[in-house]
Amino acid sequence: MRKIAVLTVVAFCAAMMFSSLAFSARKTIIKIGINAPLTGDIPKVGEGSKYAAQMWLEDIENAGGLEVGGKKYEVELVIEDNESKAESAVKANTKMITQDDVLAIVGPQSSKQAVPAGEVANKYKTVMISPWSTNPSTTLDRPYVFRGCFLDPFQGPVVANFITEEFGFTKAAVLYDVASDYPKGLAEVFKQAWEDKHGAGSVVAYESFTTKDTDFSSQLTKIVKSGAEVLFTPQYYNEVPLIVSQAKNLGWTGPIVGSDSWGSAETIELCGEDCYGLFFSSHYAAAGAKGATKAFIDRYEKTYGYIPDDVAALTWDALRLAQQAIQDAGKLTGKIEKDREAVRDALAQIKDFDGITGKMTFTEEGDPIKCAVIVRINHQGEYEFYGSSCP
Amino acid sequence: MEPLIESFNYILQNIINALQRGSFYAVISIGYSMVYGVLMLFNFAHGDIFMVGTYIGFGIATVLLATFGGLVPPPVIFLATVVITMFLASWIGVFVEVAGYRPLRQAPRASAAITGLMIGIIFETTILIMLGAKRLSFPPLMETVNYHIGGIYITNVKAMIIIISLLLMLALHAFIQKTKWGMAMRAMSYDFLAVPLMGVSINIIAPLTFAVGAGLAAVAGILYGQAYPILDPYMGVLLGWKAFVAAILGGRGSIKGAALAGYLLGFIEIFVATVFPSTLRDFIAYSIILVILTFRPRGFFGMEHSTKLRL
Numbered sequence: 001m002r003k004i005a006v007l008t009v010v011a012f013c014a015a016m017m018f019s020s021l022a023f024s025a026r027k028t029i030i031k032i033g034i035n036a037p038l039t040g041d042i043p044k045v046g047e048g049s050k051y052a053a054q055m056w057l058e059d060i061e062n063a064g065g066l067e068v069g070g071k072k073y074e075v076e077l078v079i080e081d082n083e084s085k086a087e088s089a090v091k092a093n094t095k096m097i098t099q100d101d102v103l104a105i106v107g108p109q110s111s112k113q114a115v116p117a118g119e120v121a122n123k124y125k126t127v128m129i130s131p132w133s134t135n136p137s138t139t140l141d142r143p144y145v146f147r148g149c150f151l152d153p154f155q156g157p158v159v160a161n162f163i164t165e166e167f168g169f170t171k172a173a174v175l176y177d178v179a180s181d182y183p184k185g186l187a188e189v190f191k192q193a194w195e196d197k198h199g200a201g202s203v204v205a206y207e208s209f210t211t212k213d214t215d216f217s218s219q220l221t222k223i224v225k226s227g228a229e230v231l232f233t234p235q236y237y238n239e240v241p242l243i244v245s246q247a248k249n250l251g252w253t254g255p256i257v258g259s260d261s262w263g264s265a266e267t268i269e270l271c272g273e274d275c276y277g278l279f280f281s282s283h284y285a286a287a288g289a290k291g292a293t294k295a296f297i298d299r300y301e302k303t304y305g306y307i308p309d310d311v312a313a314l315t316w317d318a319l320r321l322a323q324q325a326i327q328d329a330g331k332l333t334g335k336i337e338k339d340r341e342a343v344r345d346a347l348a349q350i351k352d353f354d355g356i357t358g359k360m361t362f363t364e365e366g367d368p369i370k371c372a373v374i375v376r377i378n379h380q381g382e383y384e385f386y387g388s389s390c391p
Numbered sequence: 392m393e394p395l396i397e398s399f400n401y402i403l404q405n406i407i408n409a410l411q412r413g414s415f416y417a418v419i420s421i422g423y424s425m426v427y428g429v430l431m432l433f434n435f436a437h438g439d440i441f442m443v444g445t446y447i448g449f450g451i452a453t454v455l456l457a458t459f460g461g462l463v464p465p466p467v468i469f470l471a472t473v474v475i476t477m478f479l480a481s482w483i484g485v486f487v488e489v490a491g492y493r494p495l496r497q498a499p500r501a502s503a504a505i506t507g508l509m510i511g512i513i514f515e516t517t518i519l520i521m522l523g524a525k526r527l528s529f530p531p532l533m534e535t536v537n538y539h540i541g542g543i544y545i546t547n548v549k550a551m552i553i554i555i556s557l558l559l560m561l562a563l564h565a566f567i568q569k570t571k572w573g574m575a576m577r578a579m580s581y582d583f584l585a586v587p588l589m590g591v592s593i594n595i596i597a598p599l600t601f602a603v604g605a606g607l608a609a610v611a612g613i614l615y616g617q618a619y620p621i622l623d624p625y626m627g628v629l630l631g632w633k634a635f636v637a638a639i640l641g642g643r644g645s646i647k648g649a650a651l652a653g654y655l656l657g658f659i660e661i662f663v664a665t666v667f668p669s670t671l672r673d674f675i676a677y678s679i680i681l682v683i684l685t686f687r688p689r690g691f692f693g694m695e696h697s698t699k700l701r702l
Binding site for chain 2: 038039040041043044046207210212213214215217218219221222225237238239241242245248249250251266269270
């Protein structure tokens, strides 16, 4: 009995391997890899990426394929789950590049995965566009790695400026996850920007916790005692509700300000009325959108039943960037290394790309120059455009 | 005078924070200790039993709120949620014992420990498959009221968590000291081999122990859901580790020790963060525990192996 079972499994695995080999060997299919956190800490981010990618693929399929140099090619998405873990993101990139022969990769979304995964993509000379990673290390000294959003060194000062101008505060507190690249990086940049503005020691409480912590009471008690006027917490949507409600329960009355990681569609679902009236910096605001952005939002909402968050919008832009780069490359030779290089060169040349999250031109490092948006969560629980700040 | 009162309030506020945190560690680490007392093994699936209990509690609370919300007073719904969840979750405990540990009763202890880890992974992935990776938000079973008493903030939820945890532990103590089942458990922990000869079936006492531990963990889960309302299939892992540390610190097999060490752990974690930069919290907190264990390797109430273990 056992032997038969083992044999069946082995035979099944072998069949799977051969079938995928057979697929990749024949005609040229353009494969785009999606490295997304479908499970793990931030599954909603993964869902948004997947849905945006599916919508993009739908457009390509409706057009009968992607036209490159007068020839239409079939496009296939290779979606890999990185479990919102750094090591899984690295594994996913390695697999997609070495086994699936993807032409370009979109993702991973958060810096925690994008920074190590970018190393792999660059090593194998494959274009990777992270739609959402704002940590500088993602693209630094990596010619093959690009991104679709602005950087933390830009976002931190934007938030510090906004708070200063809007409220006139001089004392700020920061609460962040020390074990995650994105919040840690952004917290540092914010602290720097704030202290440049208001003098050393004006960040009166600089508190941290580690991923998976749910109790922030000692840190928040410290923050309340510190006399800070505003709390900046660049955390993800699964932590924001806990931080906001615990802060309120410990007597915090000032505003709480977040960053683009708050922009998920699920923040409000989980946080509820506790989060109404709070601000965060982001890439786009759904309420009050116009033109192509509105068309994208309407289509997404109609298909998937909720308003897309910034991750979905940025993923959409990243895929369209990849598409344009592939088309600009002129022709596909079928030799994957050569094609990847051509795509990279084309992508680096793109100027004034008209994305739904703003106009983009890449810098030397592969970072776009674009504007940030300040979003206010209004009392209907919608993300409302409050102001914008350009570099 | 003013700064003195302020720092006094600050300490008092942190004591309340620590009591809440410690309550979870205490109630969960008791589950570790009980099983160790009876079967001499650490049930490493316990953190995940807590997680499953929280999800069951979430399901029950959602159903009850949808059916009876507004019709009956919130405390009734809360009580019903606790009772039904405890009942259902205790069967999870029984299942773990019967399916996971019973076949390995004669096997080396290491096999049993590894089995626990595997059961934990099975639970995590089962929840993941059944409910997807989407985060769930535990519905509030009562309106949060925030009391501001002389510079200290305490919500009714916090007070309830601390009180219910203490009541649970007292109830468990009474169960073990006053009932026949409790006596059988104590006997089992005293002599694993002789007790069956006295007509006490280990096949009843062992699952009962698991059931009680799982029931406690499930109540802790409901309380946890009120304090930290975001559910996650992996939420039991870290809490489970820490509760395990508390069980060791308290002395393997000692329920009293587990409860005490649970609170101690809560206090150490909270007060380390108030004195030192919070980045160093876990590093310093667990270094302290390491030092304590260096001097008391058997924990506070631990016994020499040769002199048997007591519940």
